[in-house]
Amino acid sequence: MSRQNLSLKRIADEAGSMHSAGYFVNAIGRLFHDLAAEAPCSVEKILNGYTVGGIAAGLQIVGGELMCRAEELQDLLGKQTSEEGAV
Template identity: 40%
Template sequence: MTSIPVERLKIEAEAMSQAGYFVDALAKFIGTVGANDPELCEQALDGYVVGGLAAGLRLIGTELMIRGDEFARLIAKSESAGGGAK
């Protein structure tokens, strides 16, 4: 039976948390600018900027999904190894 090091689980959880923090902060930033100054938001978020943001969010989202899947596998492996990570 193989146990999963707790440190590895912590690294994966932290990476997912940081990616979620980034996405949430970006959404709040865009929402605040849009609510406070819709014209500025429209100027700032031209096609180039929106395209770049979308590309970055896709990359972050993909990485978050991969890490989430890996985290779920690590947890399942830990559980099947006899209960809990070490």
């Protein structure tokens, strides 16, 4: 897809959505982690500690990466916008 087909506003909107999705995924990971720490016996009835820990870790990694990449994209957009304004 060429640059002309994507507006900077649309890219910025997508970066914002990506960041929100990352925040959501990260929060679910933390919820799993916190539940396992607060009520391990209750959680063990459904999932073992290894599974809960793995799910929590994976969700936090994915969520963190989504947020980080969204912020990098927003920074690039800011640089692009400032360069276009300087021309």
